[in-house]
Amino acid sequence: MxxxxxxxADPAATEAMTAAERADxxxxxxxxxxxxxxxxxxxxGAGLALPRDTATIHHHADGPRPADGPFTDTTEQLTAYYVIDxxxxxxxxxxxxxxxxxxxxxxxxxxxxxxxxMAEG
Incomplete structure (x- = not known):
């Protein structure tokens, strides 16, 4: 499967990491x-750019609405992913x-x- x-992670904490912490x-x-x-x-897998470099596009009845920044406004943001099997x-x-x-x-x-x-059950 x-x-x-x-x-x-908290992007502010990521930016504040020391060289030793980044190496770790x-x-x-x-x-x-x-x-x-x-x-x-x-x-x-991959690391992701900081949220300030993100664009979110929302669906609205009158068409797409782009916005700067991540989908959610929280301290912790999606920072990386792996796909594993x-x-x-x-x-x-x-x-x-x-x-x-x-x-x-x-x-x-x-x-x-x-x-x-969306597969039929």
Whole structure:
């Protein structure tokens, strides 16, 4: 089963990280990548630009309405993601727990399913 591992952090805290803290975060993610590439569970992933560089486009009856900034106005913002393929939801959560630290303060682990969830049941 495929899962999205969505990582959330405070962008202000990200920008305030020291070089040593950035190196620690990079080291931890590189180790996770190596482990999961070795097992075949890592499919892809990426870090995301800061929310100030984000555009959100809202649907309205009179047409799309773009706005600067992220979809939600919260302290913690989506900062990165992984797409993993593993055998059980428990394993997916275990992988998600490995990215929690002083920087990534919340992780959402969500199954990826067919046809955008629109398949007939």
């Amino acid at each position: 495929k899962y999205m591992v969505l990582m959330y 975060v990079l080291r931890r993610h590189e180790a996770l990548h190596q482990d999961l590439e070795g097992t075949g569970e890592m499919l892809n 593993c055998a059980t939801p428990e394993r997916a959560r275990e992988i998600g727990e490995r990215v929690l630290d002083f920087h990534v303060v919340a992780v959402e682990v969500r199954p990826i399913h067919d046809v955008f969830g």
